[in-house]
Amino acid sequence: MAGIYIHIPFCRQACHYCDFHFSTSLRYKDDMMQAILHEIEMQKDYLGNENIETIYFGGGTPSVLSADEIDRLINQITQFHHVAADAEITLEANPDDLDREKINALRQTPVNRFSIGIQSFFDEDLVWMNRAHRAQQAEACVKRAQDAGFENITADLIYGYPLLTDTKWKHNLTTMFQLGIPHISAYSMTVEPQTALAAFISKKKQPPMSEQQSANQFNMMLDAMQTNGFEQYEISNFCKPGQYSRHNSNYWKGIRYLGIGPSAHSFNGETRQWNIANNARYLKSISENVIPAEIETLSESDRLNEYIMTSLRTIWGLDLDKLNNIAAGAPAEVLKNAQQFFDNGTLQRNNQILTLTAKGKLYADAIAAELFF
Structure with a gap:
């Protein structure tokens, strides 16, 4: 989908x-x-x-x-x-x-x-x-x-x-x-x-x-x-x-999407691209049959960090098994860095799922940044 x-x-x-x-x-x-x-x-x-x-x-x-x-x-x-x-x-x-x-x-x-x-x-x-x-x-x-x-x-x-x-x-x-x-x-x-x-x-x-x-x-x-x-x-x-x-x-959840129009972003799991944020240049490029997009190939650490950032913001949380599918051994590194947040009550673990506590939701971006690769 x-x-x-x-x-x-x-x-x-x-x-x-x-x-x-x-x-x-x-x-x-x-x-x-x-x-x-x-x-x-x-x-x-x-x-x-x-x-x-x-x-x-x-x-x-x-x-x-x-x-x-x-x-x-x-x-x-x-x-x-x-x-x-x-x-x-x-x-x-x-x-x-x-x-x-x-x-x-x-x-x-x-x-x-x-x-x-x-x-x-x-x-x-x-x-x-x-x-x-x-x-x-x-x-x-x-x-x-x-x-x-x-x-x-x-x-x-x-x-x-x-x-x-x-x-x-x-x-x-x-x-x-x-x-x-x-x-x-x-x-x-x-x-x-x-x-x-x-x-x-x-x-x-x-x-x-x-x-x-x-x-x-x-x-x-x-x-x-x-x-x-x-x-x-x-x-x-x-x-x-x-x-x-x-x-x-x-x-x-990291599902693929296509963005159309000036400044729109797209993601296919391996790369991310974004159209130029300028109406006149967008119109000119499309008229010349050229998609006015920059493309970035996501590294393994990019994909890990993106998943950490987005998943922690949700009720579904960060799935350690999914993290391991992106990079074998990644869960151990995340758990090591997450210990401080378990200790201060901003992060919790239920089997393979990490979620923010009510207190942790105030610091979602900062916590995710500490878990980045």
Whole structure:
């Protein structure tokens, strides 16, 4: 099995914290559509004859595309790949794009899952982030989608930024639960280089993020999720029983995927490749029948480290047998380095599986780095 990711590199406006690849000009949207359709054909052999079980439209903001455009992209994928009848097909969307007409049109396409970027239910927070929507639109679009028959919905929240008091954070979580959303992704606000937020902080127009606030709100979230029947199956992802994101779960499990569009990444188990993050150069290259990608052949240590990093973030944990399949003898080295984390209560072992404890989830990346080869 495998997945396909389509990167749509357009947004109506730039969020202050975002460092993903996008353009706020839709001038070349039609050209980009044609290029992505062509790249799907050009990359048709990358995954071999693997069944496609997930398709994910990310960005950027894929919901700037019309339902007909999304349908064309899915049809192009099905022309060159075998797509499973029960494939999970996700569209990332902003609340301001999901009016009744758009939702009803999308209902006529194979899209069966929405990932909605809500981030907060407070207008002042959304203005601070420079989001294009407002809180009322967020609640309304979720209800419209549900009324139209879209039950498989995930929504994003952000915590750990100066405007977000604990009271507001509790309200955001409670509102999500009341809306009946079965999957929630929640991320600590991070300050990425070359973003507007980073510039504001460097010029002292905004205070820096507080690690203590982020940790406190992370723990608040864990308690609230557990109380409301959500399972934390990855550090930042929570769901009702069985409602995992199949596409993202495949990333964490090391399953192969193909990325299409500018800045999109692909992985086939042995190599990783990534397309150029420049719309004009991407369009030119595709027009010349050249895939604008850099390719990296993964060394044994690369594959070990990648598996350690991704597996430890999940409820399924790090499987020592799988580690041994990548490199004989690797489990012994990992266990030696892991002893300090067993001792301080941040890592636990159950037979051949290592998982983070609740305390350890606050330090997931640091712990994984100590286990690297």
